[in-house]
Amino acid sequence: MIKALELTDLVKKYKNFEAVAGLSLTVAEGEIFALVGPNGVGKSTTLKMIATILTPTSGSVKVFGLDASRDAHAVRELISYLPEEAGAYKNLTGREYLEFMAMVFLKDKARALAAAGEGGLLSGLGPRLGDKIKTYSKGMARKLLLARAVMIKPRLAILDEPTTGLDIVNGYEIRKTIKALAAGGMTFVISSHNMGEIEYLSDRIAVINNGRLLACDTPAALKTRFATDDLEEVFIKLTQ
């Protein structure tokens, strides 16, 4: 098994507050791995450390064997990160945004244009790609951002609550896209509060609370362990 991600005793402190308190887990290549937990328990902080934009206080993050602190630049070549409730540049059109981001990540015009073309198809926005992003609905903007995150074909995609606030149709389309890309070999680490979505998407789930890992297994194994058919019940039993 190739380890796409390995967290070892990961700690992040903000002054006196410990947001992440010794988290250890591994994610295999091609897996869809979900990080779940109540609000403010360190999910986003963990994802930001994996995305190299926050530095761990102690412990380590390894992405395909590369240390996210020491080899941050090399790690950034392998990942793509979609922050929670992220926005886009409002005065650019959808197409301009995809082309710009593709250039930023790939630095080669031909490859960037090809990736942006694919991103355009993945977004499903069709002719609206020619409109400025400020005219997009929340769902359209989120689909564009997800397309941006995966169009460059990262080896590890980090998605922080990818479908929050979306309607049923948009949420369904995004989940379908993630499934299809994972089937193609892309690794996903996602966080979400939607347990139905988590159950549908994830190969394995890590439940965390107060920055600590409470359980990590497949949805089926977790349900068996807690003798229930409902993943939400597992979550409540673990976190209360």
Add this chain to the structure above:
Amino acid sequence: MNIFFVLLKKEIKELLTRQLLFTIVATLLVFQLIGGLVGSHNKASAARSGIVLLDLDRTALSGRVTKALGGGKAKLTLYAGGGIETALAAPELGAENSFMVIPAGLEGELKAGRPASVEFYSRFKKNASGLGPAMSASRIRRAAQAASAEISAWLLERNAPGLAPAFLMDPAPAREFAVVDGRTAEVSLAQVIGFIQSQTFFFPVAVFFIVILSAQMIMTAVASEKENKTLETLLSSPLDRRLLVMSKLAAASLIAALLSGAYMLGMRSFMAGVTGLGADPSVAVAAAGPALAKLGLMLTTSGYLLVGLSVLFCILCALSIAFILGIMAEDVKSIQAMMTPLMLAYLMPIFIDLSTAHTGLKVLLYAIPFTHAFMAPQNVMMGNYSQVLWGIAYQAAVFAACVTIAARLFSGDALLTMRFRFPGSR
């Protein structure tokens, strides 16, 4: 395409919105329109009102004074309907504000060797505004000088026949010379001061536009990227973070230059409209040009280059400081409050005279990198090149320090975790 230009293009597209372009065009039009309106109003107002003369003496002397005033710039209206009270109440003179009375018996009193007076009345209106009152004061002053000169000439002709009155009244006219750094030229002090002031006051005001606009833009750009979390995406990309910093600095400078160009162009046409002097306000000192050049006050090409370099570093310092403030800003709404210390630091050297400031204040003012840009034209004019060069070196050091701090903040957690809150803000 070079990734720097890709980033620069994106920054410009984000900053140069339709609203901003509309603001630039509207600014130009509003300045032009107001300048034209005020100018034509002033001209019309000047043409409408002049001086109303009441000749109550009706002698050869009063006739001579009347004739002398008639040759002046102001429109002269002779009123023969009575005394000053009647004139002030006369409906046909309702628009007039300046009245001159040659009292009965003026010639007789002077012939007898007794002093006498010519009276001037200025009517103030409760809703007077604009340049009207100032123009009235100037009219009265010129008329008083002309009347006094004519009466003196009349007296001299009577008492010292055979001698030219003009010679007697000003037998040894003053010639003014200015001495700058050992060089002497014949030019009035007023012209030298006017020229230096135009360089030391208008110049900083022009730079002020660029500094404040570009600082505001870069702070907004950084704060909005933080707020929209677009920055988090960029920071997780394999992009050199220094390029992110430099592209933002470059885009803000370019657009600020465009904006301030528009403002200055608008201001020129506004001033041209108001003063009626033409588009170039320096025309007033142009006549003194050769004398100012002889004194070494006119900037040479190398002088302009030095001043330009100082201004460039002034802008770069402001941008890099604004960049740091943008990183610290809680959100876009807090930008205005964050701008205040920068604006105060900029305005301080404009309103405090460095030559009379005490040592502590001087040190404080020289520690502000903008001061050196304001002082640069004056120092170049006065030949203090070493001071200008030291100023540029200091500005470059401040800029380098600020960029280093900004780049460090951009590379560390502080960019996402640092929040500057004002006391009481939520």
